[in-house]
Amino acid sequence: MKPFKNILFPIDFSECSTGVFPFALDLAQRFDAKLHLLFVARDISYLSAIDVPSELLINTVAEVIQAGESRMEGFCEKHLTDFPSHEPKVVSGNPADEILRFSDKQGIDLIVMGTHGRKGLDRTLMGSVADHVMKNAAIPVLTVNPFRPRVKYVKA
Numbered sequence: 001m002k003p004f005k006n007i008l009f010p011i012d013f014s015e016c017s018t019g020v021f022p023f024a025l026d027l028a029q030r031f032d033a034k035l036h037l038l039f040v041a042r043d044i045s046y047l048s049a050i051d052v053p054s055e056l057l058i059n060t061v062a063e064v065i066q067a068g069e070s071r072m073e074g075f076c077e078k079h080l081t082d083f084p085s086h087e088p089k090v091v092s093g094n095p096a097d098e099i100l101r102f103s104d105k106q107g108i109d110l111i112v113m114g115t116h117g118r119k120g121l122d123r124t125l126m127g128s129v130a131d132h133v134m135k136n137a138a139i140p141v142l143t144v145n146p147f148r149p150r151v152k153y154v155k156a
Helices: 015-030 045-050 054-079 095-106 120-126 129-136
Strands: 006-010 034-042 086-093 110-114 141-144
Touching (some): 006 015, 006 095, 015 034, 015 110, 015 141, 034 054, 034 095, 054 086, 095 129, 129 141
Parallel strands (some): 034 086, 110 141
16 A cells, blocks of 8 residues: 555634544654645635625635634644644635645645535535435545544454
């Protein structure tokens, strides 16, 4: 198996992504890989179709980007001071598309991301970034649901 040299960890600072972070960090340490952290501020330009002033949309996205940069800086200071081989990045756009674009552009070998395990109407309404990335990535994608209890399987 080819070693992973560039690992992408998409982060949205939710409980889900912070729960998955130890897996991404552990893999980066084991493979002596660079850990790329990517926060995507969701593009909300589609709201202009319902008469939301474009200035408001531009300001809102700019504020989300600024908040994302601040959160990213704090996250890296808290969790990555002992792991210098990391690179944080904040962009705006559609999260799934930006994750795929970033992974292609940066030569990412593995994507490690969380999944909420949504089903039914919740999945229909919220969508699944992880699902889109898994179906469209040209590289391995490791998804982890940090909300599932760890079950020890015992042979009967």
